[in-house]
Amino acid sequence: MTDAHAIDSLGWERRTFVPSDAFRSNALVSDHSLYDEASQDSTAFWAKQARELISWSKEWHTASEWNLPFAKWFVGGELNVSYNCLDRHVLAGRGDKVAFHFEGEPGDTRTVTYAQLLDETQRFANVLKGLGVVKGDRVNIYMPMIPEAAIAMLACARIGAAHSVVFGGFSAISLTDRINDAEAKVLITADGGWRRGEIFPLKHTADEALLGTSTITDVVVVRRGGNEITMHDGRDHWYHELMAQADPVCPPEPMDSEQLLFLLYTSGTTGKPKGIMHTSGGYLTQAAFTHKYVFDLHADTDVYWCTADVGWITGHTYIVYGPLANGATQVMYEGVPNFPGNDRMWQIVEKYGVTLFYTAPTAIRTFMKWGDHEPAKHDLSSLRLLGSVGEPINPEAWMWYHEHIGGSTCPIVDTWWQTETGAIMISPLPGVTTTKPGSATFGLPGIGTELVDESGEHVERGGGYLTLTQPWPAMLRGIWGDPDRYRETYWSRFPGRYFAGDGAKLDDDGYLWLLGRVDDVMNVSGHRISTTEVESALVSHPSVCEAAVVGALDATTGQAIIAYVTLRGGFEGDEQALRNHVAVEIGSIAKPKAIYFTPDLPKTRSGKIMRRLLRDVAEGRNLGDTSTLADASVVNELQRRAAEAPAED
Ligand code: WT7
Numbered sequence: 001m002t003d004a005h006a007i008d009s010l011g012w013e014r015r016t017f018v019p020s021d022a023f024r025s026n027a028l029v030s031d032h033s034l035y036d037e038a039s040q041d042s043t044a045f046w047a048k049q050a051r052e053l054i055s056w057s058k059e060w061h062t063a064s065e066w067n068l069p070f071a072k073w074f075v076g077g078e079l080n081v082s083y084n085c086l087d088r089h090v091l092a093g094r095g096d097k098v099a100f101h102f103e104g105e106p107g108d109t110r111t112v113t114y115a116q117l118l119d120e121t122q123r124f125a126n127v128l129k130g131l132g133v134v135k136g137d138r139v140n141i142y143m144p145m146i147p148e149a150a151i152a153m154l155a156c157a158r159i160g161a162a163h164s165v166v167f168g169g170f171s172a173i174s175l176t177d178r179i180n181d182a183e184a185k186v187l188i189t190a191d192g193g194w195r196r197g198e199i200f201p202l203k204h205t206a207d208e209a210l211l212g213t214s215t216i217t218d219v220v221v222v223r224r225g226g227n228e229i230t231m232h233d234g235r236d237h238w239y240h241e242l243m244a245q246a247d248p249v250c251p252p253e254p255m256d257s258e259q260l261l262f263l264l265y266t267s268g269t270t271g272k273p274k275g276i277m278h279t280s281g282g283y284l285t286q287a288a289f290t291h292k293y294v295f296d297l298h299a300d301t302d303v304y305w306c307t308a309d310v311g312w313i314t315g316h317t318y319i320v321y322g323p324l325a326n327g328a329t330q331v332m333y334e335g336v337p338n339f340p341g342n343d344r345m346w347q348i349v350e351k352y353g354v355t356l357f358y359t360a361p362t363a364i365r366t367f368m369k370w371g372d373h374e375p376a377k378h379d380l381s382s383l384r385l386l387g388s389v390g391e392p393i394n395p396e397a398w399m400w401y402h403e404h405i406g407g408s409t410c411p412i413v414d415t416w417w418q419t420e421t422g423a424i425m426i427s428p429l430p431g432v433t434t435t436k437p438g439s440a441t442f443g444l445p446g447i448g449t450e451l452v453d454e455s456g457e458h459v460e461r462g463g464g465y466l467t468l469t470q471p472w473p474a475m476l477r478g479i480w481g482d483p484d485r486y487r488e489t490y491w492s493r494f495p496g497r498y499f500a501g502d503g504a505k506l507d508d509d510g511y512l513w514l515l516g517r518v519d520d521v522m523n524v525s526g527h528r529i530s531t532t533e534v535e536s537a538l539v540s541h542p543s544v545c546e547a548a549v550v551g552a553l554d555a556t557t558g559q560a561i562i563a564y565v566t567l568r569g570g571f572e573g574d575e576q577a578l579r580n581h582v583a584v585e586i587g588s589i590a591k592p593k594a595i596y597f598t599p600d601l602p603k604t605r606s607g608k609i610m611r612r613l614l615r616d617v618a619e620g621r622n623l624g625d626t627s628t629l630a631d632a633s634v635v636n637e638l639q640r641r642a643a644e645a646p647a648e649d
Contacts, residue, residue: 017434073281081157117154139184186218187206191221384409390527461506464503465518
């Protein structure tokens with residue numbers, strides 16, 4: 001079921017890393033008490049965390065309600081998420097504490113304290129109200145990585161509107177689809193943002209997207225890029241103009257624990273992205289809990305930096321909600337890691353004295369490629385813990401991270417979770433867990449993980465499908481507008497369990513090793529892209545007759561998108577044109593790395609495209625049994641061409 005050679009490549013890794021005495025002596029947790037407590041009664045455990053970490057304006061009456069597959073947490077309770085992230089810190093006298101050290105790509109900086117963040121959030125909440133946004137409405141956010149992105153999210157939370165953030169790299173068509181699916185009322189965007197020394201034109205793309213939507217009444221535009229844009233009278237407003245007139249006070253209205261906090265669209269196995277629904281009380285509890293204990297947050301002294309974009313779940317949970325609920329000080333960086341030089345990240349770590357650093361394996365492998373001398377140019381001794389997320393981290397990358405970034409002393413937390421889980425599920429606790437490079441180790445306290453085989457039977461050792469056996473506070477509450485798809489996607493493959501879509505292996509010590517997706521979902525640089533979506537994009541091009549897309553192992557990006565395309569009669573194959581077409585349809589993150597034109601696709605005699613076989617071809621594996629193929633010569637030809645393909649740069 002899973003990659004034979006993914007298992008092999010992990011097979012040799014035997015090193016273990018015990019938390020150092022120095023780290024343990026100052027760690028929030030250095031024994032098994034949290035695990036013990038949670039294993040006695042996980043609902044009571046989460047209820048205790050909810051009381052300790054979150055401020056409620058009204059107590060809940062029932063900690064957890066479970067009508068499979070629909071969960072509710074802290075039922076009857078009321079809270080305001082933005083109050084938890086802002087007001088309570090200011091009220092406790094920490095208004096001058098830095099929330100964000102913002103570093104723009106061109107080198108401009110801004111220090112945003114909790115008091116300032118609260119002030120801007122209140123004003124912007126009033127701006128939204130002034131535009132007619134009310135509790136329960138949806139607001140779309142399409143922004144660069146600037147503090148206003150967080151402010152926009154928090155302002156929505158303050159008034160009970162659900163935000164739907166769309167990553168700035170997505171195309172106009174993708175934005176249109178997400179706005180339409182959510183029936184969003186207001187769009188918040190910027191003129192443009194900085195990326196690799198240039199402006200990427202968000203407003204321009206948003207204008208194009210809005211041609212295909214009918215629900216957006218108003219657009220708020222933050223000035224960031226300074227690029228030329230068109231403002232549409234009556235519809236478009238400058239952020240700074242509205243803010244200058246906004247009432248500075250917007251009291252945090254209490255919200256039901258199950259109030260919809262946000263939608264975040266992610267790819268599934270069909271062509272249509274799913275609007276994952278997250279609510280308030282349970283989500284914030286697990287976001288705060290995991291951020292505190294997985295990163296061993298000492299809010300008074302730590303400087304935390306998560307390199308994700310707010311357009312992804314990692315940015316939601318580990319830049320906005322978790323860290324702010326915990327009153328952390330963090331770095332927010334706008335741009336790419338190699339501008340102006342390949343040492344930009346390490347320069348920022350040194351400049352702000354970053355202590356906790358959270359990034360993705362694909363970034364780590366890129367840093368490895370750029371060379372040991374880049375981090376060596378900087379004093380990284382402030383770092384005391386490193387995190388990894390988004391895909392399996394290979395032991396080589398883990399070791400490089402450990403030695404060249406962590407100075408061979410920082411513990412590494414390899415954190416497994418998903419857009420759907422809302423928060424970290426599997427990870428070491430850095431003061432407790434002995435780590436093994438490449439293993440995410442164990443389920444966190446209060447999380448039930450289990451591997452099962454094809455028929456749903458428990459797997460004690462070896463490979464299997466990763467399932468979650470009990471509801472957790474930050475779990476998705478459904479797919480926006482599609483409860484059947486929710487049930488079908490996550491809860492039907494193994495009745496009674498949540499199926500994550502990942503394969504995993506349990507070693508002799510009971511450590512979990514994640515092995516990647518087992519469905520038609522690719523993981524490219526930690527971003528989830530469905531094969532079907534890319535295929536639909538390709539076949540929407542006039543020259544394409546049929547397309548099959550596979551994710552092939554890639555040394556830097558984890559997986560790379562490889563497409564096999566048959567053309568309509570009379571058309572020439574133009575690889576560049578098709579790659580651009582996919583960028584327009586979905587976004588540049590979904591551009592195939594290679595496109596092979598072929599007179600035919602390998603199919604079974606019943607006409608089903610054999611994607612597995614195409615993956616074998618793309619990954620240069622020897623093909624097993626091809627006897628079910630309708631026409632084996634197609635594959636032989638593709639194999640010959642794959643072998644001839646130029647080596648990667
Ligand atoms: C998929 C979820 C969670 C935020 C980023 C991605 C893969 C994620 C790990 C990890 C192995 C991982 C899984 C998962 N994944 N973290 N530490 N080790 N695989 O969120 O887009 O919802 O993707 O990312 O395959 O199912 P996402």
